Amino acid sequence: MELKANRFVESATTAIRDRVLQTALDRGTTHALNARINAMSEVTDAAALRQQARAARLRALHSLPDLLEMLERKLTARGVHVLWASDGQECNRHILDIARRHHVRQIAKGKSMVTEETGLNRLLEGEGLDVVETDLGEFIVQIAHETPSHIIMPVMHKTREQVRDLFARELHMTPTDDPAALTAAARAYMRPRFIEADMGIQGCNFAIAETGTLITVTNEGNGRMCSSLPRVFVMAVGIEKVIETLDDFGTLLQLLTRSATGQRLSSYVHLINGPARPGDPDGPEAMYVVLVDNGRTSIYDGEYPEALACIRCGACLNTCPVYQNVGGHAYGWVYAGPIGAVVTPLLNGIHNAAPLPHASSLCGACKAACPVDINIPDLLLRLRADLVADGDADPAISLGVKGWAVAMRSPQLYEVAGKAASAASRVAAGYDETLHRLPGPLGHWTRNRDFPPFAAKPFRQLWRERKRQGRP
Ligand code: SF4
Known part of the structure; x- marks a missing residue:
């Protein structure tokens, strides 16, 4: 995705004046915020669970190189082809090569933030491949020719009325505000695409090293369709997604779904171990995992490895007064909100996203909401100090x-x-x-x-x- 983070102030100014956007943000963030608070209130000892989750993430980061090798060994033993990508271009090249090798024409794609980073869709479509986003939010973004504005809810920036008009225009349906009817229209559009797809592509929530298991946590079932119907399946996995044990996954899952959507558990949790085995009734003939670095190693080796502990739940976005007012697009890249203000400068170079560490009141709401207790205000302050030390100060x-x-x-x-x-x-x-x-x-x-x-x-x-x- 094109980086526009240095235009934050101008973009935020425009966003604040956009009344429709303000309505969408108000509805979306209020709902998400309340849902998370309610879901967390049910947890007996939320503070202890949170520290347990934090410990799991920090332990995994501490042993990241070893865990990645263990994951590769386990996956390879089950017939998964594991590829490494040092940057976005290499990731895209691997996936394009796989598509060519398997004579792929149609692709069903599940949610994947890492391929948003690499701009995969543009490359594949430029090569004449037909790519359909199958997560409903990502699908809306795709047919609107936009980019996601939220890690979990890609269309946080759109009102239901805007989606109604978009579907009427692009899918030629009778205009309706009924979410069930809108979802049914998207499902009817996608169903044959799943069946015809030669290749499925998806991101990954966690990769468990001890078992070689790849996890997706979804609510729409599209992930299962992407991973089991097409004859080729590719997962793009940021290298920081690795965790150590199945027990750690149990801990993190309890907090991920509550923090992301306010659910005790999402509708679907897939544990993927490899391609179809002889005699399996379904599953892909070939499965590939692309382990993507794209700047993560430099974060790991630098002063801010804690930023890699993020489990991409989106809670810090929903609670942030800046995000609530400017939305995700103002941040000018894939990741928005408080964690976006940290990782965008770290992944792209601090001077290419200089306004973002300042895009915070340092109120601490993000740290309070974060299920793995990342000290985002501290990271933002240190990034500001880095900018000043580098002479990037007014x-x-x-x-x-x-x-x-x-x-x-x-x-x-x-x-x-x-x-x-x-x-x-x-x-x-x-x-x-x-x-x-x-x-x-x-x-x-x-x-x-x-x-x-x-x-x-x-x-x-x-x-x-x-x-x-x-x-x-
Ligand atoms: S920083 Fe914490 S709250 Fe924000 S997305 Fe990551 S895990 Fe969730």
Whole structure:
């Protein structure tokens, strides 16, 4: 997918003014947020389960190279062809080669964020292959010629009314807002595609090293169709998806579905072990797993390996006040929201996504929601520090922060500076008391922030007066 993260401020400004988008985001995030809170409230000791899940992810990351080799051995022993891709191009090349080798013409594709990273669909379609996205949200995005705006709910940016109009236009159905009718239309469109597909492609939620099992967690059943109906099946797996044991999977699954969709368990959980064996009534004749790096090793070897612990549940997006207001497309790449603001700079180079670490109020809601307790605010702060250390900082803001740091070291200086700033704001030409905008170079700071007028009396003065009056 094309990277547009450096246009975050412009995209976010447009998104905030888009009333239809605001309606869609309000409905979508509110529903997802409440569903997760309700589902988590049923867990007896959610805090302990969360730490257990975090430990499972960190343990897996600690032994990642060994676990990947173990996974490869187990899969190969069952007849799965395992391929390694160092970057997106190599991943795409592997999958195109597989398609050519097996004379594939039609492809049924399940949800896969890693192939969104690599831009696989564009390549395959450019080579004349017919690719249909079979996850309902991804299908809507595909026929609308858009990109997903959420890890779990790709059409978080669309209202039901927009989907109605899209289906009427693209699928020639009688316009209706009824979700069941819309889903039935998509199913009728897809069913023959599943049957005719030569190849299925899908992403993976977890890859269990000790058993060589690949897991998909879905609600629509399309994953099972992609993995069992076509004669060739390919899974694209980010290398960080590996976990150690089946027990770890049990722990993580309880939190993944609750955090992602507010369900105790999703409708389908597939444990895939390999291609069809002799005598099996169904299953693919050939199965391939492409283990995709695409920048993950550099995260692993760097200062932010915790970012790889993410299980892509989307909870941090739904709870983030920035995501709730700007939606996913403003982030300018595959991953949006707080975790997107961390991994997009890490996977693409921090200067290619410089605004994203700043796209947070650091309120901590993302950390509180994260089922594996990733300290996202801390990661964002450290990325901001990296940007400053690399010289990627607004000079006016740097000057202001340095002045603030000096004043904060001395209570007397802080008081004097506060009074001076208050007086200056009253007499300075250009301060906009209504819009809370500062004049001149200081306007950099208030371009995207409020600077409310100073109080008539500072807190210290009020406090002294109160004490003089003998009030507690
Ligand atoms: S960072 Fe945590 S909350 Fe956000 S998507 Fe990943 S696992 Fe879910």
